[in-house]
Amino acid sequence: MSITYAAGFQTGTAIAHRPGGSRRRNLALVVNKGPMDTAVGVFTPNRFRAAPVIWTSRILEEGRAGAVVINSGNANACTGSEGLDQAKAMAERTGRNLGLPAEQVAVCSTGIIGHLLHLDPILAGIDQAAQELSTSQEAGEAAAKAILTTDTCTKTVALDGSGWRLGGMVKGSGMIAPQLATMICLITTDAIVEPDQARRALSEACRLSFNRIDVDGCMSTNDTVLLMASGASGVRPDPVEFQELLSQACGELSRRIVADGEGSRHRIRIQVDGAGNEDAALACARAVSGSTLLKCAVAGEDPNWGRVVASLGTVPVSTAAYDPDHVDVSFNGVKVCQGGRPGQDPSLVDMHVPEVHIDIDLGHGDSQATVWTDDLTHEYVTINADYHT
Amino acid sequence: MSITYAAGFQTGTAIAHRPGGSRRRNLALVVNKGPMDTAVGVFTPNRFRAAPVIWTSRILEEGRAGAVVINSGNANACTGSEGLDQAKAMAERTGRNLGLPAEQVAVCSTGIIGHLLHLDPILAGIDQAAQELSTSQEAGEAAAKAILTTDTCTKTVALDGSGWRLGGMVKGSGMIAPQLATMICLITTDAIVEPDQARRALSEACRLSFNRIDVDGCMSTNDTVLLMASGASGVRPDPVEFQELLSQACGELSRRIVADGEGSRHRIRIQVDGAGNEDAALACARAVSGSTLLKCAVAGEDPNWGRVVASLGTVPVSTAAYDPDHVDVSFNGVKVCQGGRPGQDPSLVDMHVPEVHIDIDLGHGDSQATVWTDDLTHEYVTINADYHT
Numbered sequence: 001m002s003i004t005y006a007a008g009f010q011t012g013t014a015i016a017h018r019p020g021g022s023r024r025r026n027l028a029l030v031v032n033k034g035p036m037d038t039a040v041g042v043f044t045p046n047r048f049r050a051a052p053v054i055w056t057s058r059i060l061e062e063g064r065a066g067a068v069v070i071n072s073g074n075a076n077a078c079t080g081s082e083g084l085d086q087a088k089a090m091a092e093r094t095g096r097n098l099g100l101p102a103e104q105v106a107v108c109s110t111g112i113i114g115h116l117l118h119l120d121p122i123l124a125g126i127d128q129a130a131q132e133l134s135t136s137q138e139a140g141e142a143a144a145k146a147i148l149t150t151d152t153c154t155k156t157v158a159l160d161g162s163g164w165r166l167g168g169m170v171k172g173s174g175m176i177a178p179q180l181a182t183m184i185c186l187i188t189t190d191a192i193v194e195p196d197q198a199r200r201a202l203s204e205a206c207r208l209s210f211n212r213i214d215v216d217g218c219m220s221t222n223d224t225v226l227l228m229a230s231g232a233s234g235v236r237p238d239p240v241e242f243q244e245l246l247s248q249a250c251g252e253l254s255r256r257i258v259a260d261g262e263g264s265r266h267r268i269r270i271q272v273d274g275a276g277n278e279d280a281a282l283a284c285a286r287a288v289s290g291s292t293l294l295k296c297a298v299a300g301e302d303p304n305w306g307r308v309v310a311s312l313g314t315v316p317v318s319t320a321a322y323d324p325d326h327v328d329v330s331f332n333g334v335k336v337c338q339g340g341r342p343g344q345d346p347s348l349v350d351m352h353v354p355e356v357h358i359d360i361d362l363g364h365g366d367s368q369a370t371v372w373t374d375d376l377t378h379e380y381v382t383i384n385a386d387y388h389t
Numbered sequence: 390m391s392i393t394y395a396a397g398f399q400t401g402t403a404i405a406h407r408p409g410g411s412r413r414r415n416l417a418l419v420v421n422k423g424p425m426d427t428a429v430g431v432f433t434p435n436r437f438r439a440a441p442v443i444w445t446s447r448i449l450e451e452g453r454a455g456a457v458v459i460n461s462g463n464a465n466a467c468t469g470s471e472g473l474d475q476a477k478a479m480a481e482r483t484g485r486n487l488g489l490p491a492e493q494v495a496v497c498s499t500g501i502i503g504h505l506l507h508l509d510p511i512l513a514g515i516d517q518a519a520q521e522l523s524t525s526q527e528a529g530e531a532a533a534k535a536i537l538t539t540d541t542c543t544k545t546v547a548l549d550g551s552g553w554r555l556g557g558m559v560k561g562s563g564m565i566a567p568q569l570a571t572m573i574c575l576i577t578t579d580a581i582v583e584p585d586q587a588r589r590a591l592s593e594a595c596r597l598s599f600n601r602i603d604v605d606g607c608m609s610t611n612d613t614v615l616l617m618a619s620g621a622s623g624v625r626p627d628p629v630e631f632q633e634l635l636s637q638a639c640g641e642l643s644r645r646i647v648a649d650g651e652g653s654r655h656r657i658r659i660q661v662d663g664a665g666n667e668d669a670a671l672a673c674a675r676a677v678s679g680s681t682l683l684k685c686a687v688a689g690e691d692p693n694w695g696r697v698v699a700s701l702g703t704v705p706v707s708t709a710a711y712d713p714d715h716v717d718v719s720f721n722g723v724k725v726c727q728g729g730r731p732g733q734d735p736s737l738v739d740m741h742v743p744e745v746h747i748d749i750d751l752g753h754g755d756s757q758a759t760v761w762t763d764d765l766t767h768e769y770v771t772i773n774a775d776y777h778t
Binding site for chain 2: 296310324377380
């Protein structure tokens with residue numbers, strides 16, 4: 001189940017490497033057959049925005065698009081005006097195949113930074129993918145696979161609303177940052193959703209999902225989350241239900257990214273309670289999730305609360321008020337640090353679990369925030385020393 | 390050559406583990422025989438300050454101390470009022486041996502967080518070290534060795550002023566942070582330096598040295614840099630020369646820390662030019678030095694400028710103004726990125742060198758900052774998954 005779970009969406013894939021390259025499919029075309037053409041996006045805040053991000057954020061200003069074309073392997077980032085011309089050429093070629101103006105086609109790219117695309121095989125791939133468009137589940141799965149780079153598995157979602165559906169796919173496992181990721185996410189729905197509602201709902205869904213994961217603290221040039229609505233179900237969803245399902249989809253997909261974090265063996269959920277406000281809780285959670293020392297400790301299955309408080313201690317008082325002598329830290333329910341001092345015996349903590357829960361109580365207020373990350377392993381180093389993004 | 394290079398300083402070491410523990414010497418006592426007793430410090434800004442940091446920062450308010458006692462293996466951090474009593478007990482025992490009030494004795498600890506000290510062997514070690522006090526070079530080297538934890542080598546300095554000397558030792562290789570490190574540094578001089586001058590000079594020397602290194606972005610609870618002046622040379626140094634030599638000592642010792650970074654194979658110097666002001670340059674340099682993706686790339690000897698600009702792009706405009714289309718990046722003198730786009734061929738870069746220079750020109754102003762870090766290797770993960778700090 002993937003983006004074709006929602007009615008009104010077709011997809012096709014193709015091999016679009018330069019001659020002699022891999023035989024893996026690395027291009028996906030997704031078409032919204034309508035009757036609506038709602039399309040909205042959330043994009044990386046990185047100041048080095050890749051060409052496809054510049055193109056797509058511009059054409060989605062009105063909240064409408066008929067298709068999206070995605071290539072993996074080359075991010076078309078840091079490629080100047082020539083790169084922007086290439087992104088536009090991808091949109092034009094897609095539009096020509098589908099009878100759409102280029103300004104109706106969103107473009108996403110992920111992969112290596114600082115190289116112009118090999119455009120010819122990509123344009124040929126677009127032609128080929130356009131010939132293979134299908135609403136089948138298999139086609140949806142193939143698209144979810146075609147957008148991957150160092151990911152070890154496809155990451156998709158399929159959810160049912162009251163008379164409408166929502167499907168999604170995401171790509172991303174490294175360069176996962178405090179704000180989004182090297183991540184391309186496409187969510188489709190057959191509900192009747194206008195651009196304004198879609199934009200608000202997507203922003204809220206991202207705030208508590210993709211913006212709350214952190215694999216390695218690195219923010220990419222290409223992060224993009226798109227939501228397209230076809231209206232093909234004929235159902236105008238209850239706004240609360242729509243928000244809930246969209247948030248659930250983004251939450252599930254974001255946690256799949258962390259679970260597929262490069263070289264990861266443990267997911268880590270860092271929950272901060274007792275903060276004066278949500279921003280303070282979030283700043284503390286991110287300080288802890290950003291600690292490479294802590295991430296190594298979890299890889300070594302060591303409930304090292306010293307590294308948790310050492311990270312907490314780097315958050316300025318002006319950002320998060322708390323008294324170090326009132327801070328509690330639990331690993332998987334065992335309160336190993338109480339009032340800033342040793343608490344229960346760390347040997348009571350079972351770290352042989354795929355998901356480690358670190359709960360921090362600042363003892364200062366009532367606000368809370370949760371961030372997901374993963375551990376730092378040998379495999380992460382291997383992947384990122386060898387893979388040239 | 391170490392802290393005994395300057396006249397007026399004695400040191401002794403001892404084994405101070407709990408019964409059945411290691412036979413490595415892990416306690417050092419350093420005594421200033423005068424005639425002056427100037428002693429000033431710079432301490433971690435971490436909000437979880439370890440007990441010895443609380444003790445020592447308090448007793449150094451007047452800028453005077455006659456001795457410092459340092460133990461390695463246990464940081465006496467996050468140990469509450471009991472830990473503070475232990476730090477005070479170390480000062481008292483040292484003072485009793487030397488005929489000094491406890492308030493004349495600085496205390497430093499480094500090692501595991503969240504455990505009370507095994508105080509008895511430490512107190513016995515203080516007695517033993519006090520019996521072995523010596524001004525010899527060998528004693529100085531032994532002290533530099535006794536303070537180590539995961540360090541792979543001693544890190545010392547010995548410099549000559551005009552008629553006076555400066556010696557130093559430092560410990561630290563992991564948990565090296567934007568602000569100081571899990572680092573204990575002691576610098577001694579036989580120049581005549583009053584507390585006010587010492588404080589100003591040390592602060593300035595740290596600003597451009599220990600505060601500009603970053604091994605893993607982790608700020609410790611125990612970071613301490615101490616400067617003690619005996620005045621034994623009888624020479625009142627030229628203030629400019631004193632600042633220069635002190636800055637040189639701190640610079641050399643800080644770079645030794647990076648070179649001994651846990652599991653490190655490459656030192657990385659990140660220099661940012663063309664910034665609107667120094668803070669902007671520093672923020673950009675730190676954003677790059679904090680990228681685990683970049684650090685993995687350097688471990689893999691890949692001059693991956695895409696990861697450099699992706700990190701630069703995370704710095705908010707309000708912190709550092711620059712135009713991404715005007716940014717140049719060089720690896721070891723090869724301008725692989727020019728104007729935010731691909732420049733010279735990355736294959737021209739020789740990465741088989743112990744020190745990698747990444748030069749970034751923001752093309753916006755005239756200010757500059759330099760940060761040192763190291764690469765992220767399998768060995769780093771091994772050390773930090775297995776060593777329980």
